[in-house]
Amino acid sequence: MNSSSAAQAARRRTFAIISHPDAGKTTLTENLLLAGGAIRAAGAVRARGENRRTRSDWMKIERERGISVSASVMTFDHDGLMFNLLDTPGHEDFSEDTYRTLTAADAAIMVLDAAKGIEPQTLKLFEVCRLRDIPIITFINKMDREAQDPFELLDEIASKLALDPAPLYWPAGSGGRFKGMLDLRRQQFLPFHKKGANDEEGHPGPVGVQSNAISRFLDPAELEEVTEGLQLVSEAAKPFDVESFLEGHMTPIFFGSALRHFGVDQLLEGIGAYAPPPSPAAATRNDQPIHVAPGESEVSGFVFKVQANMDPNHRDRIAFVRLASGRFTRGMKLKVAGTGKQLSVNAPMMFFASDRELAEDAFAGDVIGIPNHGVLRVGDRLSETGTVRYSGLPNFAPEILRRVRVKDPLKAKHLKRALEGLAEEGVTQLFRPELGSDFIVGAVGQLQFEVMADRLAGEYALECIFEPSPFSEARWLSGAAADRLDFEGKHRGSMARDIDGSPVFLAKSAWEVGYVSERFPKVEFLKTRERG
Numbered sequence: 001m002n003s004s005s006a007a008q009a010a011r012r013r014t015f016a017i018i019s020h021p022d023a024g025k026t027t028l029t030e031n032l033l034l035a036g037g038a039i040r041a042a043g044a045v046r047a048r049g050e051n052r053r054t055r056s057d058w059m060k061i062e063r064e065r066g067i068s069v070s071a072s073v074m075t076f077d078h079d080g081l082m083f084n085l086l087d088t089p090g091h092e093d094f095s096e097d098t099y100r101t102l103t104a105a106d107a108a109i110m111v112l113d114a115a116k117g118i119e120p121q122t123l124k125l126f127e128v129c130r131l132r133d134i135p136i137i138t139f140i141n142k143m144d145r146e147a148q149d150p151f152e153l154l155d156e157i158a159s160k161l162a163l164d165p166a167p168l169y170w171p172a173g174s175g176g177r178f179k180g181m182l183d184l185r186r187q188q189f190l191p192f193h194k195k196g197a198n199d200e201e202g203h204p205g206p207v208g209v210q211s212n213a214i215s216r217f218l219d220p221a222e223l224e225e226v227t228e229g230l231q232l233v234s235e236a237a238k239p240f241d242v243e244s245f246l247e248g249h250m251t252p253i254f255f256g257s258a259l260r261h262f263g264v265d266q267l268l269e270g271i272g273a274y275a276p277p278p279s280p281a282a283a284t285r286n287d288q289p290i291h292v293a294p295g296e297s298e299v300s301g302f303v304f305k306v307q308a309n310m311d312p313n314h315r316d317r318i319a320f321v322r323l324a325s326g327r328f329t330r331g332m333k334l335k336v337a338g339t340g341k342q343l344s345v346n347a348p349m350m351f352f353a354s355d356r357e358l359a360e361d362a363f364a365g366d367v368i369g370i371p372n373h374g375v376l377r378v379g380d381r382l383s384e385t386g387t388v389r390y391s392g393l394p395n396f397a398p399e400i401l402r403r404v405r406v407k408d409p410l411k412a413k414h415l416k417r418a419l420e421g422l423a424e425e426g427v428t429q430l431f432r433p434e435l436g437s438d439f440i441v442g443a444v445g446q447l448q449f450e451v452m453a454d455r456l457a458g459e460y461a462l463e464c465i466f467e468p469s470p471f472s473e474a475r476w477l478s479g480a481a482a483d484r485l486d487f488e489g490k491h492r493g494s495m496a497r498d499i500d501g502s503p504v505f506l507a508k509s510a511w512e513v514g515y516v517s518e519r520f521p522k523v524e525f526l527k528t529r530e531r532g
Contacts, residue, residue, distance in 0.1 A: 005327045005363055006295025010277045012365025014084040014322070015137075016102055018129070019111035020119035024141040028111055028258040028267075029074070029087050035261070035268045036078035073320060073351040073367045081272050084367050088125075097305070097426060099128050100378065100393050104304040104322035104367060107275035109267070110138045110251070111258075114147030114174060117156045126161055135276065136163070136251045139267050143181075144194065144257040147174035150229070154237065157251065166240035167233055167253040169266065172218060172226040179218055181255050181263065182209060182230055191217040192262050203262055246276055278365040281324045283381075283390045292325045292388060294364030299326030299334065300383035302390045303376050306425040308459070317421075318349070318369040319376035324390065328362045335386025336376070343382075345370055378426045379530070395498075397476075397527040398429050398442025401469040401506070402449060405438060406462050415439070418460040423499040428452055431474065431496035431504055434488075440469050440496065440506065471506035473513050475525035483522040491516070502529065 019025040072087045086105050088098040102108065108129050112118060118126075129136055140153060147153075154165040172179040172189075180192040180203075188206040207213040214223065244250040254270060256263015280291040283300075292300060305320040328348070335342050349356040349369035362368050370376060379393040406415040419439055423430035428449075429442040443449055449466050456462045471494070477484050488495050488503060496504045505525060507513045517525050 005297070005325075006293070008327070009294035009364035011080065012082050012084065012277050012363065013107070013271055013275045014086070014105055014278065014365045014367070015107040015109060015271060015275055016086040016088050016098075016105035017109045017111060018088055018098070018102075018122065018125040020113070020116070020121040023111045023113040023116070023119070023122070024258045025111050026087070028109075028139065028141065028264070029085065031258050031261050031264040032085060032268055033074060033076060035265045036076040036083060073369075075350050075366070078268070079272055082366070083268075083271070084365060086367070098125060099396075100304045100426060102128055102132060102134060103302075103393055104320075105134060106278060106365065107271070108134050108136050109271070110136050112138060112140050112153065114140050114142045114153070114255075115145060117148055117153055118160050123160065130248065133248050135246050135248055135274075137254070137267070137270060137275065138165070138251045139254045139256065139258075139263070141256065141258050143171050143174050143255050144178045144192065144260055144262070145175055150174075150255070151232070151236070154233075154253070157253075161251075163248075164238050164244065164250040165253050166237055166245075166250050167255075168240060168270065169253070169255050169263070170226065170230050170233055171255045172222060177222075178257075179222060182226060183266075184230070184234070189214050189217065190263075190266075192257070192260070194260065203260075242274055245274060278324070281390060283324075283388050285387050285389075292390075294325055296325040297327075298384050298388070299328045299332065300324050300381070300388040300390075301328075302382065302393075303378055303380040304393060306376065306378055308421055308425055317373060318371055319380070321368050321370055321376075321382060323362055323364050323366050323368065325364050326384075328359075328366075328368065330358065330360050332384070334382040334384060337381040337383065337386055337389045340386050341375060342386075343370070343372065343375060347371055374421070374424065377424045391530070394528045394530055395426075395429060396444070397474050399444050400446065400449070401431075401440055401442050401471050401474060402466040403438045403469045404441050404464055404466050406464050408463070411462055414460060415456075415462055415464065418456055418462055420499060422452060422455065427455070429474075430499050431506065433506070434492055434495045434497070440471065441466075442474055471508055473507040473510055475505045475507065475513055475527065476529040477503045477505055478524040478526055479522050483520070487516075487520050487523045498529075 017025050017029060074085045076083050086101050088101045110122065110126065138157065150171055157163055157165045168185060169181040169183055171181045178192055180190050182189055187209045189209055190206050191204040193203045240252050241250060245252060252270060252274060254263055254267045258264060278294040280293045283290055283292050301321045301323040303319045303321050308317045330348055331346055333342055333344050348359045350359040351369060356369065359368050381389050406412060419430050419441065422428055431440040431442060433440060453464055456464050484503065491505065494506050496506050498504050513525055
């Protein structure tokens with residue numbers, strides 16, 4: 001056990017932000033970076049021309065549509081702690097990318113729109129957090145717009161998510177009547193100042209709830225309303241308990257307006273105080289189950305994302321690695337579990353959205369980028385000995401299957417390479433039918449195909465056509481080799497291989513999947529498969 005590695009890991013707060021599209025996640029990301037001193041102005045130090053975009057949304061299609069579709073990583077040092085912020089896609093068509101990013105997070109910030117409450121996509125993402133026992137901090141955003149009654153929002157969190165909501169602040173009004181919020185622990189009132197676009201002034205400083213100064217911000221009726229609300233919430237809500245939060249039973253509630261940078265400093269303070277540092281991770285070493293502590297001397301981690309062409313000027317390919325133990329230093333040699341491939345990591349990167357700098361060292365909880373040419377894939381486990389294996393990341397059966405061909409038949413070879421590259425990143429899944437030459441790609445949602453077409457054209461100069469596929473379902477096969485081969489032989493026309501060469505049954509309907517599984521009871525037809 002290395003005490004300095006353990007102490008450094010204890011300084012890390014690695015968290016993801018989850019929300020429904022349009023709840024204000026990207027704005028909150030920006031303002032957390034601003035609060036942490038990582039950027040000088042919200043809106044991404046909005047410079048001219050090409051730089052006029054949010055820091056975390058760097059892919060061309062993201063900027064055109066104003067949505068996040070690829071998960072970014074941003075690292076910043078603040079108040080003695082090292083924060084690793086994982087920005088996840090808000091769009092539901094990219095739930096797989098979000099799932100993989102959440103495997104690298106120790107906590108999640110759930111952003112709710114004060115007017116809309118818990119929306120379907122938030123619920124889906126919450127379920128993923130629950131599967132992984134990730135503690136959740138809630139930020140109720142857009143309080144300066146018309147909002148639901150805060151008690152209704154708390155009830156919704158309690159009933160839909162089965163979480164005990166524990167407000168640490170309480171709002172005074174909402175929309176045009178929003179005046180600020182009470183800090184329940186310090187008995188202070190934080191006034192909200194609605195500033196214009198060119199108004200550089202921040203919000204006024206806090207004043208004591210019992211002081212005369214509060215009358216400058218709240219008239220007697222407003223003060224009575226907020227005091228009454230405060231009394232009700234202290235009777236109705238359980239007090240915040242850190243242990244209950246870490247066990248996933250309770251969520252601390254923060255209120256604010258990310259756009260107006262109100263409540264964001266308090267949220268960042270809360271993440272620092274309550275979000276857990278990296279904890280021991282379940283793994284196997286030489287097939288024996290173990291728990292790897294962050295302070296262990298051996299460096300280990302796993303690849304949760306691969307991103308190609310982050311820098312269009314250099315056809316680069318970066319593997320995002322979440323470190324789980326040890327002290328990583330530049331130039332270190334790491335091995336891939338299973339294959340034993342060895343890598344000399346000479347140019348590891350720390351990220352600030354699409355900006356990057358060389359990482360001289362990194363510790364458990366940090367995310368580093370390793371440039372590589374197709375050696376590393378999503379789900380790979382890295383360690384100095386190559387014997388540590390964390391549980392792999394799942395592939396989910398796609399919901400839409402399409403045939404893809406390139407308009408220029410002479411570029412068919414390029415298409416194969418490009419599709420394999422995108423499949424290794426996890427953008428879409430690639431299936432090569434045993435019979436026939438057309439590739440079949442699978443995705444969770446339609447937008448993934450649009451991103452894929454955009455990237456094939458922009459990064460590979462390939463004009464592609466996506467056509468309806470005769471298949472609508474994909475299932476991985478499992479079972480004894482003889483049973484599997486018997487099934488494959490009888491269904492050659494419906495068999496394909498995925499990017500890892502695993503057998504996949506392509507069915508025309510869910511009914512067909514049910515029919516063949518009854519006829520071949522010794523073969524399992526799986527909706528998920530572990531990568532790596």
